[in-house]
Amino acid sequence: MDSLSSAEFTHPTTYLNTASSGLLPARTAAALHRAVDELAAGDFSGPERWIDTARAGYARLAGVSADRVAVGSSASVHAGLIASGLAPGAEVLVADGDFSSLVNPFAVRRDLSLRIVPLKRLAEEIRAQTALVAVSTVQSAHGRVADLAAIREAATRCGARVFLDATQSAGWLPLDAGAFDYVMCAPFKWMLCPRGAAFLTVAESVADATTPVFAGWTAGESPYDSTYGPITRLASSARRFDASPAFLVYAGVMASLSVIEEIGVATIGEHNKALARRFEEGVRSLGYEPVPTGGSAIVSVPGLDHAVPGLEKAGITVAGRAGNLRAAFHLYNSSSDVDTLLEALPARR
Known part of the structure; x- marks a missing residue:
């Protein structure tokens, strides 16, 4: 991993903020430059290839076939697609403090019953009235890992669907997207992609019951025969759920995903x-107690958010979230980065 990291990443700072945005690998930057040059020269043969390659690469990492993967430009749009298909009065269960891009599309539908419970009680709060459980696999605010096995078991028992946001885990935590109804991911964090891409996996069992409300011309079984008027035949694959993607971004996405595949999610994790x-x-030796996460790549420390501005000035990039200092560790980090951060933190008085 060290040899690949040195070849792909040359950041001059101690960067510990992947939970906000991942660093672009050198091969990704090169792919984006090539794509810009191609488009500037009038060569438009690339976009479909970029999309297809990225879709297939993400499918392999998510453990599903490529025909179960939809692409787009924003995770919140994918969440909006799922929210739009729920019947009035349907109960949606979410975790307290979960990321807004997941929760808000359900909250703005005033005719839904949105129930908010602590993450640790999410599985036990699923009941017969619950239509959908929507939860992040790893919480952005503090890094806690959701008990997906318990959530899936309870949802199956009660007949509820499960919608996961894997944005804070895909790339370091193995994902079996096929075991859940819907899984979305914005890959600009742990998958090291340019911002402006998003993936959604849709299980075959729920595909026909899910309306592709954002379907554009690419959602047709034969896209170039679907450019005018209503689409007479939607794609039989999850491509029917594509939200018009930003083509140029996907030239970088396919390169970034190749880095994750080469190293392996389990190894990175x-x-x-x-x-x-x-x-x-x-941090415990300094007198602080980090938030318990259940084994995460994200560590949040209460009582240290005030240190973030000073760390930034010292060339150490972390984040302040929900009153905590949040540090996120990824494949381009080393033990020396951890030690640099620790040496810069004040001991608790």
Whole structure:
């Protein structure tokens, strides 16, 4: 991993903020430059290839076939698609403090029953009235990992569908997207992609019951025969749920996903979690208690958010979220990055 990281990443700072945005690999930057040059020269043969390659790459990482993957430009649009298909009065269960892009599309539908419960009680709060459980696999605010097995078991027992947001885990935490009804991901964080791409997996069992409200001409079974008027035949695959993608971005997406595939999600995850544990041990020695996460690449420390501006000035990039200092460890980080951060933090008085 070290040799690949040195070849792909040359950031001059101690960057520990992947939970906000991942760094672009060198191959991704090169792919974007090539794509710009091609389009500037009038060569438009690339966009469909970029989309198809990215779709297939994400499918492999998500553990599903490519025909179950829809693409778009924003995770919140995918969430809006799911929210739009719920019947008036349907109960949607979400975790307290979950990310707004997941929750808001359901909250703005005033005719839905939105029930908010603590993450640790999410599985036990699923009941017969619950139509949909919407939850992030890993919480943005503090890095807690959701108990997906318990959520899936309870949802199956009660007949509820499950909608996951894997934005804070895809790329370091193995994902079996096929085990859930819907899984969305904005890959600009842990998958190191340019911002402006999004993926949604839709299980075959719910595809026919899901209306592709954002369907454009590419949603047709034969897109170039679907450019005018109502589409007479939607794609049989999840491509019917595509929200018009930003073509240029996907030239970078396909390159970034190749980095994740080459190293392997499990390998990246073990590396990231080892660094997180090192940091947790270090902050405890300084007198702080990090938020318990259940084994995450994200560590949040209450009482240290005030240190974030000073760390930024010192060339250490972390985030302040929900009153905590939040550090996120990824494949381009090392133990020396952890130690640099710890050395810059004040001991608790």
